[in-house]
Amino acid sequence: MFPIERWYHNFQSYIVSLGIWLYYLYFLNRCLTVPFLFKGDKNKAVGIIIILLSLAVTYCFSAVSLYTPKPNIYDEGVVRLFPSVKQYQQAVWSLFMIVEAFSFAVGLFTQTEIQRSRRREVEAQRDRAEIDLYKAQIKPHFMFNTLNSLYGLFLTKNDNALPSLEKFISMMRYIHTTAQLEFVPLAEEADYIRQYVGLQSLRLNGNTHVNLNINIRDSSLKVPPMLIVTFVENCFKHGISTEEESTIDISLSESDGVLYFNTRNRIFPVKRIGEHLGIENCRRRLAISYPAGHRLSITEKNDIFTVELVINLGGS
Numbered sequence: 610m611f612p613i614e615r616w617y618h619n620f621q622s623y624i625v626s627l628g629i630w631l632y633y634l635y636f637l638n639r640c641l642t643v644p645f646l647f648k649g650d651k652n653k654a655v656g657i658i659i660i661l662l663s664l665a666v667t668y669c670f671s672a673v674s675l676y677t678p679k680p681n682i683y684d685e686g687v688v689r690l691f692p693s694v695k696q697y698q699q700a701v702w703s704l705f706m707i708v709e710a711f712s713f714a715v716g717l718f719t720q721t722e723i724q725r726s727r728r729r730e731v732e733a734q735r736d737r738a739e740i741d742l743y744k745a746q747i748k749p750h751f752m753f754n755t756l757n758s759l760y761g762l763f764l765t766k767n768d769n770a771l772p773s774l775e776k777f778i779s780m781m782r783y784i785h786t787t788a789q790l791e792f793v794p795l796a797e798e799a800d801y802i803r804q805y806v807g808l809q810s811l812r813l814n815g816n817t818h819v820n821l822n823i824n825i826r827d828s829s830l831k832v833p834p835m836l837i838v839t840f841v842e843n844c845f846k847h848g849i850s851t852e853e854e855s856t857i858d859i860s861l862s863e864s865d866g867v868l869y870f871n872t873r874n875r876i877f878p879v880k881r882i883g884e885h886l887g888i889e890n891c892r893r894r895l896a897i898s899y900p901a902g903h904r905l906s907i908t909e910k911n912d913i914f915t916v917e918l919v920i921n922l923g924g925s
Contacts, residue, residue: 616697620675627670631704634663635712643716647724663709671701755780758812769811776808787834795868795922796828799861802838806859809845817849817857824862830922832868833898837861839891840872840916847914848874866923872916876909895920 617624637659645656675697755777762770783801787793806821813819844857858873888907895903895918902921909915 612696613700616675616700623670623673623675627701627704630666630670631708634705635708637663638709638712639716639719643713643720647720663705667701667705671698755808758809762812767812773808773811776804776811780804780808784835790834792831793834794828795830795832795863796825798832798834798837799823799825802841802859802861805838805841813849814851816851816853817855819857820859822860822862826863827866830863830866830868832920832922833894836891836894837870837918839888840870840918843888843914843916844872844874847876850875850877853877863922866921868918868920868922870916870918870920872914874914876912876914 613624642656642659642663645652645659675695759770759773759777761767762773780801783797783804787797803821803823806819810819841859844859848855848857855875855877856873858871860869860871862869892905895905899920904917904919906917907915
């Protein structure tokens with residue numbers, strides 16, 4: 610574009626100084642100017658001041674008189690139309706604009722990625738906080754229901770009272786150890802479901818029949834703790850009666866990294882405070898942990914309540 614090599618030969622210190630300034634300007638814009646412009650009003654003002662100072666420094670470089678223009682010998686283009694604008698001054702401002710545009714483009718791209726990363730981090734922290742809240746809500750919900758069942762067993766001096774208490778203690782130990790974990794082995798969660806069903810079955814009369822089928826091939830897969838058991842608890846919460854016959858079907862299986870969970874029970878309508886809290890918590894936890902890797906279907910037809918849950922554990 611310009612005879613830089615001739616200028617470097619004749620005005621070496623000037624060209625070196627200009628190159629250092631343009632190099633410094635690139636990092637100045639990337640590291641200071643653009644970040645300041647992304648922040649509050651005060652910081653934006655600082656960014657604008659830096660831009661104005663950059664223009665002033667560049668103007669000082671362009672104001673240095675190196676030679677008298679000779680259009681007929683060296684200069685072309687704009688200099689022929691505007692003889693007062695020396696060709697090296699055109700070069701200074703052209704290079705300034707190139708560096709300014711490129712540094713701003715890189716700086717804007719970097720800041721955009723930083724902002725996106727921060728938003729993702731904030732969303733992840735929010736999701737973790739929500740999950741912790743839902744898990745905290747599950748604990749008292751489970752404890753009150755189970756303690757109520759134990760109270761009934763001890764009140765009637767049932768022989769199953771002591772074994773039920775031992776199961777309850779073991780289950781509380783599991784809840785305590787997994788409280789701070791995001792995922793637990795599927796085999797441990799399945800064993801917890803067995804204990805829960807066993808504990809609840811101890812208090813049932815002859816009117817209720819429970820069919821539990823668990824088939825886990827890959828025990829190394831992991832799931833969020835205390836997630837699936839909420840649906841199991843719902844079966845015992847609404848699917849038993851002291852007077853009418855009822856059947857509770859629970860199935861948990863895994864194949865090729867995909868978890869299949871199904872429950873089916875009759876509904877005996879007993880209104881309870883917060884009866885939908887557990888299911889809504891599960892919906893939200895599934896949406897956070899497996900936004901595109903799960904399918905949950907809950908249907909109620911002819912007093913039969915059915916839950917079908919599929920989770921792609923391999924893609925979690």
